[in-house]
Amino acid sequence: MPLPLSGIRVIDLTVVWAGTFATTLLADLGAEVIKVENMHVWQPMTRGGQARPSPALVKAGAGWATGYPNSEPGPRPWNYCPTFVQQYRNKHSMTVDLVSDEGREIFARLVSESDALVENNATGTLEKIGIGPDFLREARDDLVMLRMPAYGSDGPYRYARALGVHLESVMGHTLLRGYPDLDPSYITSIFSGDYVAGAHGAFAVMSALRHRRRSGEGQLIELAQAECAGGMLAQAFMDFSFNGVVQERIGNRSVDGFAPYNLYPALSDGDGSDGGDRWISISVLDDDQWLGLREAMGDPDWARDADLRHNEGRLARHDELDERISVWTSTRNDYELMHLLQSHGVPAAPVLEAARIYDDPHVQHRQLNEVHELYDGVGAFRFNKPFIRFSETPLGIRKPPVALGEDNDYVYREVLGYSDDEIAGFVERGHIGMDYDPDIP
């Protein structure tokens, strides 16, 4: 049975995470997503920080940033930067020099053969190279266009450069999270804005395709990532709207005032500097779960206090409960705590450092990753699979992480219908290839 989006072709001009997540979801769901890339223009933060990182850089730094395969840059580092490579599955890649008249002609032919286009470049970028909405509509009048600027295409912030972390600061998230007893400089970057923007983007494209099926018309969707992120902060916005209250950060405690609700230290193999520290999250959401926690702890005397039978009493003494529970958890294994607490109906789980997920029984049972070969024979590794399970149209990795220009032959020949001679000319004139210009660092 065909996948839900089979037969839909999507042009992918996305960068970094938000846009690339949108097209990853569409690709997972069966669309033919074609990344359109340019060997002469290095777009930072999409195929790596640099095209050719030094061996020293690749050996230093956090795994998520510079942990290249086997800690080597490899023959074509842009095909396997860990920060971005999980966003390449199920996609096609073609190269074309869009900063040329011929490149734009090739691109127009691709647009005419496509259903949707997704991009999240800085506002004005497409217009600057002459492929803005007018150009796109000219090539295909019922095209669904999704643009995902940080703050929108109008207003004073429209040209602000931003990653997810910046627009979350603007939307209030950064002041609403983190340690309540430390100043905001102790807050680490998160990218939940990329997550929700990507998911909403995929939802929007599918919705607009439905509208096109019914009306015959395409349209230009604008997803301002900052606005899209607001929903994650709904309680804070509603509190201000209802009550004029500006909420403050409460660390790991419950926004709904449930108690106890926190992280607690578990038996550790090391500490935060070596990745060996262990933590168990515990959330008591009602009075029955409090009884469950008491039972799991062996019903110690302090926990039998009548004041603690109701959430109000527990919330008033949250600090004291945290100290007591920490004493109990700190000598116990985190997975054993999860099983014990869950068997008593208490929400609880280890805080998994990323390296530990591969051994988790849930991850294994659900087969959340799968071994695929990287391009250039760099090696075989476990990659994330599509994460939504469909009973009749199961998703999977149909194509391993795509290398720059890997599908040039398919796209130029089969999608665009160019002849051998024309293709030879495109190679000669720098449209087609698999390597960034040698002078790009």
Add this chain to the structure above:
Amino acid sequence: MNPGPLDGVTVLDLTEHIAGPYCTKLFADFGADVIKVERPDGDPSRSVGPWHQGIQGPERSGTFFYFNTNKRSLVLDIERPEAVTVIERLLARADIVVESQPAGRLDSLGLGWERVSSLRDDLPMVSITPFGQDSPYRDFKISDLVLYGFAGEMYSIGVQDREPVKMYGTASLVECGAAAATGAMAALTAAELQGVGQHVDFSMADAQFNGVDRRHAATIGFEFAGRRSLRAPGPAAGMLAGVYPCADGYIEFSGAAIRIPRLNEMLGRPDWLQDEKWWQPGVGLIADLVDEFNGLFLPWALERTKREIWEAAREAKVLCGPLFSVDELFEDTHFSDRGFWSTAEHDELGEVKLLGRPLTMPASPWSIRRPPPRLGEHTDEVLSELGFEDSEIAELRASGATS
């Protein structure tokens, strides 16, 4: 105004709390008729704040308010045998079912996928659960904290000598709701185009493990190179990277790949920055220089407001964001002039200002057509649409199946 892109779609909504309701909110706000089946005591999100004017009540919850706009509420106790005929008629009418009951609960009531698929072979059903339908953790319970800690990238958020620290409120559940909406929309597409009914098993843990909020990069970084992604030793202080104090608050420069020419413009080309030592490749990796740079940058920041700094950064194309608070956003003219905010007129609470559209889709727009429903507000209306006579509705009410 044109109808939304999901005009004509009927959603049978058996979701509760945050993740499922956010998924069906997207359907509702983009034009679908979402019939929310509520237990007699209401969606549990009616029982949490923030409370309107601090007064508790099932129609006064800010959480329920935001996550349930444009839906209709039908009270039904699905554990009562009398409820079965109501559900069957809803299934006959629906284009998609979205539910977030504990895994196995609908099956045990005879309302699970087996039953649904036996009644309709063209009806998709999306089940949103913490760990999916078949996990060894299938029956485990979660909260936002438990989910994000276990499957999201929480471990590396914060500083090394402290505990990891989570996102705000229920952010990870909202991420899951948005991701579930993509699955639901794809299933609806397959049903409309190919006549396929199917069960979509959406595990919130899987959506965190394999999503995009840095966990995907931390896991593959380990797989590729055996390297871990740890919390920071202390506050970030790169060149520029981190949250810095300024005259009236804080300003964020994290994630900025260093570009000295742009920083030079932002800072107004100060004499000290013209020294060629700042312009050498890899300067951001030389610890002494980074420290010196931050020492010189900080006084500049402390003399300026976050808006002034952001304006200078925008003009120089430097990655930057001020740490705004919610009250500042409500007053910010960029967002209000763009038409971001929305309002809903509520019987009990009056006019309520709330977060607006997540995106604009001009030919088939997002809209608030109705406020969140009062508990059971549409029970009679929906039941009569389903063909129940007044006397039958009275019987259902007498049985306790509805109220």
